[in-house]
Amino acid sequence: MKTKLSKSEVKKEIEEFFKNIKEKSPKEIKKIKRLAMSQNIKLGEKRKLFCKKCFCAFSFPSIKIKNDFITITCEKCKHKNRWKIK
Numbered sequence: 001m002k003t004k005l006s007k008s009e010v011k012k013e014i015e016e017f018f019k020n021i022k023e024k025s026p027k028e029i030k031k032i033k034r035l036a037m038s039q040n041i042k043l044g045e046k047r048k049l050f051c052k053k054c055f056c057a058f059s060f061p062s063i064k065i066k067n068d069f070i071t072i073t074c075e076k077c078k079h080k081n082r083w084k085i086k
Contacts, residue, residue: 010039018046026055048072053079 005013017024017032029050036043050057051074062073065085072081 005039007039007041010035011041014041014043014046018049021049021057022059024057026050029055029057048081048083051077051079052081053077 014032014036017028021029033043033047033055054074054077056074056076058072058074060075062075064071064073068085070083070085072083073079074081
């Protein structure tokens with residue numbers, strides 16, 4: 001039987017996970033995202049460190065800035081991730 005983690009324990013686990021995200025697999029990234037979603041924890045700026053589609057960590061992405069939007073193209077799946085610049 002699995003043990004339940006408290007919200008503060010999950011936050012600590014997420015912080016530790018994102019310290020060295022470059023070495024993580026897409027499966028591990030998807031798992032930590034689901035863990036955050038289950039506890040209703042927002043990833044905030046951390047969600048910009050990996051691709052929305054394939055969950056691969058960005059190592060050398062193509063970055064373009066145009067009209068108050070930043071576009072990052074994933075080097076693995078070529079998906080374009082767009083965020084508004086604040």
